[in-house]
Amino acid sequence: MLSFSGFLKALNEVGRKPNPNQQLAVEAAKDAPLFVVAGPGTGKTATLTMRMLKLVFVDQVEPKGILATTFTKKAAAELRSRVLGWGYGVQEWLLEHGGLSRMDRMWVERVDINQIRTGTIDSICEELLRDFRDPGTDPPILADEFVAETLMLRHGMFGASGQRRYQDPDLDEFLCSARGTGRYGWHVGSKTELVRTMWDRRHHDQLDWMAWVKSGSTKEEVAARKVLDEALDDYAVELSKRLMVDFSQLEQTVLDRLRAGGFKEFTDELQVVLVDEYQDTNLLQESLYFELAKRCDGALTVVGDDDQSLYRFRGATVDLFSNFASRYQSVGGFAKVPTPVFLNANYRSTSTIIGFVNDYARLDREYQAVRVAGKPKLKNPKAGEEEDFPILGMFRRTLDELAEDLASFIHKVTRGGGYKLPDGKVIQVDRKNGGDVGDLALLCSSPREVNAAGDSRLPMVLKDELLAQKEPIPTFNPRGQDFASIGIVQLLGGLLLCCLDRDGDAEDAAGKGLGRETRSTFGQWATLAEDWLKGTAVVPRVATKADTRLNHYVSHWADRKPDKSGAKWPTYVSCIELLYDLVHWLPELHDDPEGQVYLEVFARQLGAAEQVSGFKAQVITNPADAKLSKTSVGHLLLYFLAPIAEGSAKVDEELMDAFPRDRLSILSIHQSKGLEFPLVIVDVGSDFKASSKFPKGHFANAFKRFPRQPGTPHNLEDLMRPHSPLKTLKRDPIDRAFDDLFRQFFVAFSRPEEVLLLVGLDGSHPDRGTIRNVATGWDRDEQNHWAGKVPFFDI
Numbered sequence: 001m002l003s004f005s006g007f008l009k010a011l012n013e014v015g016r017k018p019n020p021n022q023q024l025a026v027e028a029a030k031d032a033p034l035f036v037v038a039g040p041g042t043g044k045t046a047t048l049t050m051r052m053l054k055l056v057f058v059d060q061v062e063p064k065g066i067l068a069t070t071f072t073k074k075a076a077a078e079l080r081s082r083v084l085g086w087g088y089g090v091q092e093w094l095l096e097h098g099g100l101s102r103m104d105r106m107w108v109e110r111v112d113i114n115q116i117r118t119g120t121i122d123s124i125c126e127e128l129l130r131d132f133r134d135p136g137t138d139p140p141i142l143a144d145e146f147v148a149e150t151l152m153l154r155h156g157m158f159g160a161s162g163q164r165r166y167q168d169p170d171l172d173e174f175l176c177s178a179r180g181t182g183r184y185g186w187h188v189g190s191k192t193e194l195v196r197t198m199w200d201r202r203h204h205d206q207l208d209w210m211a212w213v214k215s216g217s218t219k220e221e222v223a224a225r226k227v228l229d230e231a232l233d234d235y236a237v238e239l240s241k242r243l244m245v246d247f248s249q250l251e252q253t254v255l256d257r258l259r260a261g262g263f264k265e266f267t268d269e270l271q272v273v274l275v276d277e278y279q280d281t282n283l284l285q286e287s288l289y290f291e292l293a294k295r296c297d298g299a300l301t302v303v304g305d306d307d308q309s310l311y312r313f314r315g316a317t318v319d320l321f322s323n324f325a326s327r328y329q330s331v332g333g334f335a336k337v338p339t340p341v342f343l344n345a346n347y348r349s350t351s352t353i354i355g356f357v358n359d360y361a362r363l364d365r366e367y368q369a370v371r372v373a374g375k376p377k378l379k380n381p382k383a384g385e386e387e388d389f390p391i392l393g394m395f396r397r398t399l400d401e402l403a404e405d406l407a408s409f410i411h412k413v414t415r416g417g418g419y420k421l422p423d424g425k426v427i428q429v430d431r432k433n434g435g436d437v438g439d440l441a442l443l444c445s446s447p448r449e450v451n452a453a454g455d456s457r458l459p460m461v462l463k464d465e466l467l468a469q470k471e472p473i474p475t476f477n478p479r480g481q482d483f484a485s486i487g488i489v490q491l492l493g494g495l496l497l498c499c500l501d502r503d504g505d506a507e508d509a510a511g512k513g514l515g516r517e518t519r520s521t522f523g524q525w526a527t528l529a530e531d532w533l534k535g536t537a538v539v540p541r542v543a544t545k546a547d548t549r550l551n552h553y554v555s556h557w558a559d560r561k562p563d564k565s566g567a568k569w570p571t572y573v574s575c576i577e578l579l580y581d582l583v584h585w586l587p588e589l590h591d592d593p594e595g596q597v598y599l600e601v602f603a604r605q606l607g608a609a610e611q612v613s614g615f616k617a618q619v620i621t622n623p624a625d626a627k628l629s630k631t632s633v634g635h636l637l638l639y640f641l642a643p644i645a646e647g648s649a650k651v652d653e654e655l656m657d658a659f660p661r662d663r664l665s666i667l668s669i670h671q672s673k674g675l676e677f678p679l680v681i682v683d684v685g686s687d688f689k690a691s692s693k694f695p696k697g698h699f700a701n702a703f704k705r706f707p708r709q710p711g712t713p714h715n716l717e718d719l720m721r722p723h724s725p726l727k728t729l730k731r732d733p734i735d736r737a738f739d740d741l742f743r744q745f746f747v748a749f750s751r752p753e754e755v756l757l758l759v760g761l762d763g764s765h766p767d768r769g770t771i772r773n774v775a776t777g778w779d780r781d782e783q784n785h786w787a788g789k790v791p792f793f794d795i
């Protein structure tokens with residue numbers, strides 16, 4: 001058997017060397033349970049990869065006996081590429097220079113690294129259902145986000161028989177109070193999203209659903225829970241009619257089958273399970289992992305960082321990670337004790353940034369209670385070797401001043417001669433070596449361009465300022481606006497309506513299934529498109545003008561008349577053809593990176609319509625059967641265009657996993673998880689104005705900086721957990737809201753490699769303002785730790 005030192009040598013030769021703590025995790029015995037607590041940039045993926053390769057080459061575990069999961073498709077792809085890249089490298093080196101015994105050589109020669117199973121938990125579950133199905137059965141079809149959202153909207157919220165549950169006053173009140181943030185932006189799309197979150201939690205928290213449904217405390221609440229239950233039932237029925245499962249059902253199905261002794265071929269081979277990003281695991285997933293671990297003698301490695309848990313709103317339960325060691329025994333039922341391993345050498349950031357992040361994590365005394373005990377500080381393995389800039393702060397009196405100065409800073413750094421600090425150091429992207437604006441990112445709690453009152457926020461004002469620079473710098477922020485309110489989206493929607501249903505017949509026929517608001521939105525879109533076609537309307541941020549050929553195209557479509565004489569309009573046309581024909585005339589949707597994302601939403605929603613509607617997104621033109629023709633178009637309105645108009649189909653984070661190099665990306669902090677940039681700008685307080693106009697005790701935007709009330713995820717936890725095996729949380733919901741804000745800024749502050757710039761208005765400056773804000777040094781006891789000793793350099 002190859003020795004561990006022989007393996008390390010091979011790893012070294014391909015340029016990889018675990019540090020001492022990483023080595024503890026890599027070297028641990030095959031069946032040792034491991035609890036790896038890994039701070040930002042400390043080589044989680046690298047360590048997991050090295051451990052898997054050690055299992056194969058040293059312990060001679062069959063690759064197909066190894067299962068590794070991570071949180072996003074992108075992270076899973078990165079893990080796979082490292083396993084294969086490093087794995088083949090090690091294999092080759094061992095065969096050429098490893099001095100292997102005959103037996104070891106036979107093993108190394110035949111082993112196929114490619115058989116290691118890696119993926120997200122969902123992709124693995126899907127794979128299991130596909131690869132290990134009972135003879136004669138088909139695996140279920142996976143309903144993606146767009147399909148699930150559409151079915152919940154059309155059949156859950158509207159109701160298959162036109163119940164219009166979204167208008168039910170009891171349900172409305174119940175949902176709105178669970179949401180807890182008032183009625184701004186409260187429409188059928190946001191209701192559907194919340195109902196889907198509850199559906200997910202029902203599974204994620206392994207709820208006793210019927211007990212929950214019956215547990216309302218007032219007459220109205222009991223009624224509301226009943227309507228909700230019916231909505232979820234209808235949704236489930238629609239999925240099952242189509243032989244579909246959504247993500248929650250997928251995991252539940254696999255868990256049930258595992259518990260019943262299923263997937264035997266797979267579980268007989270399984271030897272080790274490894275899980276990345278375990279801090280964002282939910283109870284359903286924990287149950288799955290424990291169930292899998294039971295099949296391999298408890299050989300479970302989990303890796304994560306409680307400080308970076310951000311997905312409470314999707315049912316993540318950070319305590320499952322923090323308390324892993326005890327849960328492994330008490331819930332998993334294993335006798336072994338997991339070995340804790342702490343990874344704290346941060347390879348990403350400069351010493352100054354690492355120091356700042358360390359202090360930040362320790363700033364709030366209360367927060368320490370929920371951090372993993374014994375967690376060491378991050379340290380810099382290459383301290384002193386690199387250029388180190390101070391943390392920077394840019395705080396201004398007004399939003400306009402801030403945006404102007406920030407745009408000028410960004411211009412200097414990326415297009416000009418650099419930004420010079422008083423000590424002579426210059427901050428500048430390295431354009432000769434491919435550096436560009438994409439080396440910078442602006443992280444905000446929300447990338448929205450306008451606030452609830454309709455006023456411009458930093459992403460909007462900065463965008464305009466950047467375009468006004470000597471060399472204009474475009475931004476990339478596809479989530480800046482409500483999808484349905486974007487000009488090009490409305491125009492494309494309107495053109496589709498003009499082609500599909502110019503006289504509104506199909507809309508009238510579909511009438512009951514469409515809300516009044518939806519029909520009025522359709523009307524606005526169609527008018528916009530018609531005026532634009534005539535040249536009498538401009539569409540915001542659309543430079544293209546309509547030409548006669550497009551006018552022709554739309555007329556022919558609307559009349560279902562081919563433009564070649566003698567030709568016959570086809571009986572069946574797939575709507576995707578229409579979509580791409582129209583897009584041809586709108587370069588904004590293929591040349592512009594934001595436009596490409598918008599087009600992807602249309603394409604995905606059309607894909608969903610194709611899967612869920614009886615007409616498979618076909619437009620039928622049959623003069624002998626006008627009703628059928630109308631119904632086929634009606635289905636496109638219901639399943640393709642209405643979800644867009646109703647705010648239910650939108651840009652989700654998965655649609656934008658690559659960022660253009662020549663634009664400034666504006667990201668939510670959630671989206672930045674797992675990413676790194678040379679220079680990161682964090683908006684810590686551009687939304688918060690201190691004004692004498694505000695009455696004392698006015699807490700504008702408090703939930704984003706110093707919560708006075710719990711947020712939606714905390715409300716949902718309190719509402720649902722009493723009926724979950726997880727039981728009611730002991731920690732106060734406001735404390736949980738604070739904990740989450742500290743985690744959010746911990747993630748933001750740990751993204752940069754070289755430069756961290758905090759920006760905000762003077763009211764948030766620790767010395768100049770009094771606005772309570774956990775991102776600028778305040779703890780929850782209202783003490784400002786940064787006052788008088790500001791940890792950044794003001795520019």
Ligand SMILES: Nc1ncnc2c1ncn2[C@@H]1O[C@H](COP(=O)(O)OP(=O)(O)OP(=O)(O)O)[C@@H](O)[C@H]1O
Pocket residue numbers: 017018019022038039040041042043044045046047347348673674675
């Ligand atoms: N032992 C090591 N020696 C040198 N460099 C290392 C070592 N371990 C990791 N690195 C480097 O550190 C960087 C971060 O590693 P990796 O991508 O594995 O981190 P991560 O912990 O998964 O990141 P995060 O969780 O913050 O997204 C990479 O550039 C990687 O090559």
